[in-house]
Amino acid sequence: MDLTILTHAVPLTAIICLVYSNSRFELPERILRSALVMFIKTISFLGVLYAFLLWLSR
Amino acid sequence: MRNTRVNLKNPLIAALLAYLIPGAGHWYQGRRFKATIYSVCILSLFIWGMILGNWQPVYSQLVYQTDRVTPQMEKKVPTTKFSFGYAAQFFNGAMALPALVQESRLRNEQVRIDHLDSELQSDFVGMVSDFSGRGDDLQIVTGTMTIAPVNPSGGEAVTGTLKASAADGMVVEYGLGGQIRLGREVFGSPRREIECRIVSVDGEELNIDKTLRGTISRSFLNWYQAPCDSQELDRLHGDLSRKFDIASVFTWIAGLLNLLAIWDAADGPAYGYGNEKPEDEEDDDEDAPKKP
Structure with a gap:
């Protein structure tokens, strides 16, 4: 798998999390906290998925 | 709400x-x-x-x-x-929104494939085809093209030159002529198709039929x-x-x-605002239903 292509997923996830959380709340602290939690969850999920696919493709 | x-x-x-x-x-x-x-x-x-x-x-x-x-x-x-x-x-x-403007321009353009309004100067990428009856001989060339209508007010007959280098590195100056075929002005490609005749090579007139086919640059506003x-x-x-x-x-x-x-x-x-009272506040799984 091409790692340079995969690296696009990290900032893309960050942008999606920020914009989504921005549309849910009004307070900056709440927006940032919610975006951070969502980012960690999403990146963890993608990491697990990538590791699983890597294991399958061995 | x-x-x-x-x-x-x-x-x-x-x-x-x-x-x-x-x-x-x-x-x-x-x-x-x-x-x-x-x-x-x-x-x-x-x-x-x-x-x-x-x-x-x-x-x-x-x-x-x-x-x-x-x-x-x-x-x-x-x-x-x-x-x-x-x-x-x-x-x-x-x-x-420019996509909608360009779509409208494409639909309403007065397409004149067989017409050149004024002098064109551009880089060129394409090939020379030799239809002399001895089999098609294709040669890939890149270079700088200058082409203008024979009639200053515009027309299908053109004249010009192409200073090109072939794949083997040889630099050749082609004399251009005949009738032009030029791709539409507005199209979603930075390259505009062009076709005309080659009438001379390095100043020597040709007695066989050679055609130049390729692309020149299209302006950003016409392809974006x-x-x-x-x-x-x-x-x-x-x-x-x-x-x-x-x-x-x-x-x-x-x-x-x-x-x-x-x-x-x-x-x-x-x-909500994000600092509602604890009984109204939701955790990060905001979509989850509240407990009674």
Whole structure:
């Protein structure tokens, strides 16, 4: 798998999390906290998925 | 339900501004922090996609080849099909609206394939075909072309030169003439098709029939976000591989994210202000139903 292509997923996830959380709340602290939690969850999920696919493709 | 703690001013104006420029609606409402996040995130995602895709991922229509000639050389109004990706890209607002302008220009253009208005000077990439009856001999050439109509007011007869280097590195000056065939002015490709005759090589007149076929540069304003054909998409995929698909997806996502921004500008934050009392406060799984 091409790692340079995969690296696009990290900032893309960050942008999606920020914009989504921005549309849910009004307070900056709440927006940032919610975006951070969502980012960690999403990146963890993608990491697990990538590791699983890597294991399958061995 | 609309949050009364947020002053939305005129929600319709805010939504329209948010559509046109991501974040502009929130700036108008005085929600500067949110405006900054929307504009930085959405604009950078869109521009990032455009850069990855050589500024070509946005187009509203795909042109189909219905005749033996390529869509660029077709005199009639081209057959097109809506690009479904544009349904998402449309919500990028002003950044994606040039696609509609270019679509209109393509449909209403007075196509004059057999006509050159004034002198053209451009880089050229193409090939020389020799139809002398001894079999087709194709030679790939690149160089600088200067071509002008024989009649100063414009016409189909042209004259000019092509200073070109062949694949073997030899530099040759071709004299150009005959009738020109020039691809349509507005089209979603940075390269414009051109075809004419070669009348001389390094000053010596030819007694056999040679044709020059290739492409010259098309101005940015005539190809940016204009409808393109599958041949151009094939070329982009060949040059950029998966990057072009990623670029397209980025511009789609940017448009869909701006939908959230438009909604927020018109109706306020979906889950509330963010510092509600504990009994109203939801955890990060905000969608989960509350316990009684």
